[in-house]
Amino acid sequence: MRWVDACRAQLSPHHHWSRHACHACPACPACPARTRSLRPVRSLSLLLGAVLLAVTAPAVTAGPASAAGPGTNHATDDPFTSSRTAWFRDAKFGMFIHFGAYSQYEGEYTRPDGTVCRNAEWIKRSCAIPTAAYETAARQFNPSAFDAQAIVSAAKNAGQKYIVITSKHHDGYAMWPTKQNTWNLRDHSSFSPDRDILAELKTAADAQGIKLGFYYSIWDWHDPDFPNADTFPKYRTRMYAQLKELIDNYDPALLWFDGEWDTDNPVNRWSRQDGAELETYLRGLDPGLVINNRVGKRRVVDGDYGTPEQTIPGAPVDGQLWESCMTLNNSWGYAKHDTDWKTATTVVQNLLDISGRSGNYLLNVGPDKLGRVPAASLDRLDDVGRWLSTAGQGSAVYGTGGATGLVADPAWGAVARKGHAKLYASVFTPSWPAAGQALHLTAKVPFTVNSARVLNSSGTVTVTKAGDGFDLKPSGGPVDGAASVIELSITPPSPTAPGSGTGLKAESFANTSFSGTPAATTTDPTVNKAYRFDGSPAAGIPADNFATRWTGFVQPRYSEPLTFTTLSDDTVRLWVDGQLVIDNTTPHVPQVNKATVTGLQAGQKYAIRVEHTEQTGEAHMKLFWSSPSMEQVIVPRTQLSPS
Template structure:
């Protein structure tokens, strides 16, 4: 993992707020068949970092990155080898915990970024055999997992802070020179260890790489390592972190130059799924991947059950993490949650295993997964998070005839089903059998024939003079009717035969009709008429952007006004040229931007780690926090002329990058041209 990242409740609610109608048609690949069926797996982060339990010099915020984030010298960290003695480790218990939770596979760290190996490697002494424990964890787990029918994968870090030939060094390691280091020798070491893992432990189902983002690891290295894995075990599947190109914590590869079989969103769920792509969300139960004895901020079992349903409803897999204690036991909070999830899976597992993404763009009450039936029909699994007070569960915009509906918790009791306009309605009992997620199995004739609400196409949600909004649908033989006051359209409402022109703030609502009857739910959006932010009268400006450079350790953008810059001056653009280190630094860029004409402009920051962009007093782009290369954007109406601009950026560890772009009237999306930037310094 890139670093400790807090997954807050707000982010979870945002991820759960959208459900896309995802095409789950993927390229056939027999290697992936079992993985696509499994849907749910256990991630384990374990190693020397469990010994301090997240605490160092009175600070309690650390996890598996503790050697780097706490800046522990190598010689000091090596002492953990003598303290790592997990006498309570029991492979049977770990495998049983996964299976009883309904998990079909397990992925465990063979080596994390600290370089310590949980297996017996002949290429290093920095491994489990140098500890008092002296038992090969991988050997014991592989034997038990194989015997119990649990698929097994190896996490293996490309980054290695311990090996003398790995580059780059951490910038705080003043006592470790890079003189004599040879990265090609390190690559040979890495390949030797991967060979050990794929030849010494029987069949391995997954190679799960990480730590690929530093600039020494090139795409060609990733392709060669991917090929090595398949040469050694042709049936193994490999994640996309084997090579560069991962787009931040969204976890998907940006273009086709890179290798890997599936994407790896981290601590997040793609809002609308990922059509035709294999992907797996990996997520912590609390705020850390590795064991932190002070971290009690656990997601509830109910949250985790709903997260599982959300991910599977969008066509993904869920890899849920546990960070074992240094004595080899799972923390009680993790055990309790795995047990609760397992109880739910015993009743509702068929709504998870082997299912495909649901066909609905949005369901107000929950999520949907589906399976094709041998009869030619389809079983829709309706995951009900919010039990309807009137006991009527509406499944909107579906043309298929319903055949039968039952609760998974009471499969022998058929529920009453009827049609109401575009919806299938199911009458439910007064109380939900499971307040966390009650699943209704609805059988329908044929493959799902879904009529989603129409879609609005507009450049922005704000405008200055007027705006034309297109209302479109991929349905045939339907009419689109709309209203401008937020009311639900009827067949007598105006017909959208072309773009709808808006000249003042309006709430546009549209719905599909066929032969005068509604055949979709309504779609609604507000479009606001705004005044452009006035320009400044500024004199004495010259080309460039002012900068202030800072050094420190942050997880979010600092309050620059409370800091003293290390240096300051003027640059041509948003560059890092003045920095004195590769990590643990920040920049604030301040100046002015010349806007060519009145209009609505979109600004973008694409950064690793966090960034922001402000025009005048308005925060336009919030791309803050610890993450890989991630782009976010925002819009603002600006008058022609000079406007204040401020961009913030910070880098903790790993790769660093910042691109600030603009798009607007007469300007295609591009990095802000130098000729548009000014300073009064």
């Protein structure tokens, strides 16, 4: 559109363009939508910023979620299948950057008595640094060597598809020129006031096709209003305003929260309801945001994805996408004493294990006080990038799903499925078979292996049916020191065509006993409800003490064991083909229950019934299914019918 170019021409160097709107001054004459979509940035006066904050930032007693009320369902989509999260599901590998005022210490604090205390991003708290001393050190912070182009290039060359940088860690120090306080890189440092490292990263990331996200700590050691119950609402209002600044000015693809747990020093008052209201507010600002589960209390109902830290789950996670975050050494922030670096082999094998289980790998680097990424980190990233870009080995990672449905996760490596007809078996080098020996691959359902080859090798692979699966016998030795990839072309079980269903009949009651006439009767396309604290099935039903019964038919697409997974709060019961398969009637917090049903035939319809009750507090009810040939998703509308 021509007005876009005209509007861009009006922008000052401090304005930022996003997919939502031009962020120029509302006086921009070129923008036909300026009266409804333009957002203020730091070029506006402080007075105008204060006025806008008063209008847009919610008070803690009347946050965005409080206006929703009964009849509201906060579930927006199914993150397992949504176009909103497609980039995240396909990316698999990202760069975490821990960088802030704590970087000035480079991992060491010398106490007044001459003793040395070591830590990194927690150094203020762990070493009990007085606030005045910490503020003095932050005043000297000058990351003049921070090179956004070089960092983004390092991520891209490593095969990383997104970057998440700490915009504010627990010390409360903002790494952008926030208007909400002066405890930030613009106003409290020796850094050039003409630079904005988040803006620099955004420009570089956009230019190289890398998604950019921001870490933001809820817990704040510096803000005087945070620990006191009477003043916490003031902090919360400023936090909302800071997050709005980040979204408006930098257009992040992802927000990565932290510091949500119950703790003291200072007391953390963040509650489950705070998390629910914040998530609702953020999705109102940008419906396309991907948000992690630490926005709430790190539960399966919070945000879009789970965040196991420094560990790898042994199987795909039920009910939620997931991402494992890890350090390259033992520290998140820069610590010059920490030289215990992971090898590139370990990183590659971690990545293969994680992607084979449908997860993402967020690998951290910590720049030093000048903003330079350690050479040891860059060396390992380069090695991983070379592995991924060699002979198509990246196909074992990018865009893959969990193949552990078709085959068992092998002890000798990892297996991932890509598309309909490819499996990638990554053999970790110590497990590569000796000449004449075979690798066994256990199949969970019958399928055919049409051919096999080792990527980056001219050697052959003999595939033989054996016992409960296949023996893979490569003719030569391993081709890589980290992992060698065997590509299998397969013919998997074929699904029936999608059904033409419209959903299930939903009868909702203003009681928990399913008694009397339903207060509302609808056809729900899916069972995907996040009522949280304020919602309910219908406007005439209060937010507490209600129940819903879904009835109709479910139509499998595969003739194989079918696992149904429920995510509920407070109670749930599920019947399939007349059998009660999930029966959890003890009121509970958000909880996953699973049942596998055998004997169902593809294309046939089977009676299904779901009963959910909510007593007090929050409410959630989701129904997923999965099978050896099908990854976990919310049971789709096409396979559900009310009659």
